[in-house]
Amino acid sequence: SRNKKIESYFTKPGVEVGNIGLSKEDIKTSFLEKLFYSLGRIPVVATPNDLYTSLALAVRDRVFRKYVKSLEQYAEEDARGVAYLSAEYLPGPHLGNNLLNLEIMEETREALAELNLDLEELLKEEVEPGLGNGGLGRLASCYMDSLATLGIPSIAYGIRYEFGIFKQEIKEGWQVESTDKWLHNGNPWEVIRPEISFEVKFGGYTEHTRDENDKLHIEWIPGSEVKGTAYDTPILGYQSNGIILRLWKAEATESFDFAAYNLGDYYRAVEKKMRSENITKVLYPNDENLSGKELRLKQQYFFVCCSLQDIIRLHLLQGRKLESLHEKFTIQLNDTHPSIAVPELMRLLVDVYHMEWDAAWMVTCKTFAYTNHTLLPEALERWPVSLIRNLLPRHLEIIYEINSRFINELRGHNFTGDQISRMSLVDESGEPTIRMAHLATVGSYMINGVSALHSGLLKKQVLKDFAELWPNKFTNVTNGVTHRRFLAVSNPGLSALLSEKIGKDWLTHLDKLKGLESYSEDETFRRKWMEVKLENKRNLATQIKELTGIDINPEMLIDVQVKRIHEYKRQHLKVLHILSLYLRVKKEKDTSIPPTAFVFGGKAAPGYFMAKRIIKLITAVGELINNDPEVNKILKVVFLPNFSVKLAQHVYPGADLSEQISMAGKEASGTGNMKFALNGALTIGTLDGANVEIREEVGEENFFLFGLTTDEVENKKAQGYHPYKIYAENENLKKVMEFLLSDELTRGDTELFKPIYNNLLHQDPYLLMEDYQSYIEQMENVYHVWQDREKWAKMSILNVARMGKFSSDRSIQDYCEKIWKVEAIKV
Ligand code: NBX
Missing domain, CATH: 3.40.50.2000 (Glycogen Phosphorylase B;)
Known part of the structure; x- marks a missing residue:
């Protein structure tokens, strides 16, 4: 009530406070106003960050205009x-996404162009x-x-x-x-x-x-x-x-x-x-x-x-x-x-x-x-009881009270003593801890x-x-992913092609992509599809060059695994495959392998010894292969530093093959798997997490499956798993494993990859040895299909057409x- 007077300005129909129009001219004016009056800058000294900030502030006004309206409505209802x-x-950069949501991407691009500025350059400035x-x-x-x-x-x-x-x-x-x-x-x-x-x-x-x-x-x-x-x-x-x-x-x-x-x-x-x-x-x-x-x-x-x-x-x-x-x-x-x-x-x-x-x-x-x-x-x-007692003494009392009432309830239901101690909020088997x-x-x-x-x-x-x-x-x-950020914003080429064929409804109803299915049979469409992909691959190759100095021929099969580095995600299984190819080219002079760029990215927890070693392994294999003229026309290995949402938006559109190769039963869902498929990459993967449902949706004939199932993993472990035996009986695997210790790879530091080697040979908790052969064979099948680009394109189109389920809109519903x-x- 204090601010009734102000409110009357805000709610007057047709009246807007300030310049928040969405036309090219409005955006240009706002941008300049922000530069001069919010940042106090004159153009000659404005830094790229000043220009980015001015645009961000101009866009923010328009975002707030909408937000404030929604607040009113929620309060009313x-x-x-x-x-x-x-x-x-992990929101990722805001600017591009807000421009899409406000539907002013083009107007903004033009407004800036009239000022001799490039929207793409400003977007790059955002941290x-x-x-x-x-x-x-x-x-x-x-x-x-x-x-x-x-x-x-x-x-x-x-x-x-x-x-x-x-x-x-x-x-x-x-x-x-x-x-x-x-x-x-x-x-x-x-x-x-x-x-x-x-x-x-x-x-x-x-x-x-x-x-x-x-x-x-x-x-x-x-x-x-x-x-x-x-x-x-x-x-x-x-x-x-x-x-x-x-x-x-x-x-x-x-x-x-x-x-x-x-x-x-x-x-x-x-x-x-x-x-x-x-x-x-x-x-x-x-x-x-x-x-x-x-x-x-x-x-x-x-x-x-x-x-x-x-x-x-x-x-x-x-x-x-x-x-x-x-x-x-x-x-x-x-x-x-x-x-x-x-x-x-x-x-x-x-x-x-x-x-x-x-x-x-x-x-x-x-x-x-x-x-x-x-x-x-x-x-x-799990939190130690002693820690909670020190930090949150009242909460510990409350947790105990909840627990004692809960255990009484269990007794009423005739749960056994064993079950009750398994279910208790307090684990008293060692140092008492609370099971969160x-x-x-x-x-x-x-x-x-x-x-x-x-x-x-x-x-x-x-x-x-x-x-x-x-x-x-x-x-x-x-789980689902927002196709607005991970397709509309990050893959404008494919988005335009989609909208040209099936209209723009897919932006709010991803299942509309189904309308693409029939175009998989259309040769002209397939050609356009492949042209868009190639353009995205060029873009990715440029990113790779900028970030690592490594040259990638965009025509190569781009095979990508980006995610946190973890033993259960099995980045090192991919490395074993790469080494098997390397040995084929190098020792057997086999040049029939289709040129492939293997791209990795992801962070290792700073205290995770094995994960950090796996990064070193990837980069060592890269060093070896990328610098060997006998091999580097056929194979390239890249580790993209500092994987982030921003970088991801360049990676997914440029990928041909998506690696989703965790041991079955370990990856709760995965969401990268969805982002790749949505951008037309084919998946090689295990029956883990949401891979199962992706395969169901896109059709088993459009998915490269390998490896044990969750049940098979369980049985294998119950029977007693012996990785060494598998190694000893597989000549090819043996050579690959021995190569981990070779001077060529370790440059004489024989201890370098011993921890990985020993772990795989004697423990192998994630069954790399077990799944190795199946993986190698399915990769051969990938190459076989890749040789037939028309077939690949069909599969790629069908993958995208059938990804409607994996929009986060569906998850939220x-x-x-x-x-x-x-x-x-x-x-
Ligand atoms: O959550 C991930 C799972 O591993 C994925 O399978 C799943 O798709 C995704 C979304 O449901 N888990 C994850 O990212 N965990 C963490 O980032 C994490 C962070 C802090 C922490 C424990 C886990 N203390």
Whole structure:
């Protein structure tokens, strides 16, 4: 009501505040205004970053115009909404995507051209927020895109890491890490919201007292406090309004500044300030669990605590009661990273808002839903009880209370003692730890895996007992990717060809791609298809040259494996295949192999010894092959440094072959597999994760399958697996393996690849030896089909035509229907 006068300007029909038009002239004017008046720059001294920032600010105004409208609408409709809690996001560059969503890509290109500027050059200037490790963080961002496009009332919460995932350089073939200073040039896409800030407590102890009615009151007396402040980034949808990505930054609380009445206290206050800010300093670059890292638990609690306080604020702001929280909000936990939210919501409801335990537990269990992203035992989060006791003493009490009530329930259901100790939230087999997956499962109304296979295994392995207890709480939502970023923005050539044939509806309804199927029989269309691919391959070759200095002939088969480096993902299986080809060319003088460029990319966790060695292996093989004139016309090996969303957008469109070769049962879903196929690459892969469903959709005749199935893997391991035997009986494999130790490859450092060699020969937990022959044979088949380009093109077209299922729009619709029961708001 205070701002009624201002509001009248905003809501007057047909009246816009400021210049936010979408014509070429409007964009040009805004761009110049931003350059002169927001940055205070004259053209002669404007840097490329100034020009980029001016354009970004001009676009941001238009994004906010839409976002503000959607806010109004949500408030009016009092709709049920989603809060998405994720410790990681990988949005990728914002500018190009926002131009697409606003449908002003061409107008902007022309406006800049009239100023003698090149849009592509400005797009290159953007530094992306690397606030995640890989698939899980990127998935969260794909989901933001679809939530916005579909008009689902939602808000995404996370952490504003000052330093994101490390920058990877390759020095003498090894990965070298340096800090990612993504905020160095400022960030035109975010707005600080100083008024949206909350206090977060840590440490201390709890005090239990009884009042005159013998009611128990529990107070948490913290040892320290920090403040979390909101930084908002609008995420626009296609032809629709946006949603907010709200990231929390840690700061010192005011009270510490005020306490500084003398010099000694002043310095102590400053020190405290620095310690507080540490919480959101840096992303842990591990895509596995790092048990016992106190700062990591602090990060998790910090962002969960701020987010829940914000959700409660929004709920109460609408004049509602906390008893109805679950009716207005559903909170999605992106893996267990935010699962401390379960006891935290209980604490807020019971201790702060004085709700009875049972009522609070009812609200809590109806509010949360949990997505699991991994079955790897080493990746499941567990926190030592001692650590939680020190950092979050009240939460430990609440977890114990939840657990004891849960165990009572199990006793009522006649679960055996064995089952109960398996299911307990507390693992007491060694140092007592809290199993966060169990906590998330007990505290949620729904639990989902991320592909059909993975969701099935979740019920058979990790959460077996829970699935027996609550069969209806388990479901599957197969992952998806935003085809707007990963096709429309990143592959304009293919997009134009698609739209020319089937119209533009695929941008919002990816299943419209089905309309392409018949064109696979059309020779002219196939030619155009291959021309577009070749152009994309040229572009990729240029990128490769710029980043590595290596020349790739774009006519080669471009065979790509980009993803985090992990033994289960088996980058080293690909290396064994490359070495087998090398030995064929070199020793057998076989020149019949079709020219192929093998492209790798991905980061290794800095403390993951084997993964770093695998990078060194790839680059050593590259050195050997790329510099050997006898081989390098036929084979090339490239390791692309610092794989990121930005780089990925160049890679997927230029790939012919997509490598999805994890050991069956290990990759929860994979999402790169979808991005490749969507851009017309064919897949060689195992029956793992979403590969299974991709193959189902595109047809088995259009997918190169190899390797053991999940069941076969299990049986093999149960029977006792002997990799050495397989090696000893396969002459070709033996030669390849011995080559790992050769002077040619190691340049005399015989120890260099021994750890990999020994591991494969004697343990081989991911069955490379077992799957080797099947892989080599399927690669021969790939080459066979590649020789027939017409057939390849047909398969490529059919792959794209049948990828409709893998849009994140479909995934979000699944979440809405199967889990959230939330409906879109029409705008
Ligand atoms: O999540 C990935 C899975 O490995 C993929 O199969 C799946 O497609 C993707 C999306 O569902 N998991 C993943 O990326 N995990 C992490 O990045 C991660 C980060 C921090 C951490 C543990 C895992 N502590």
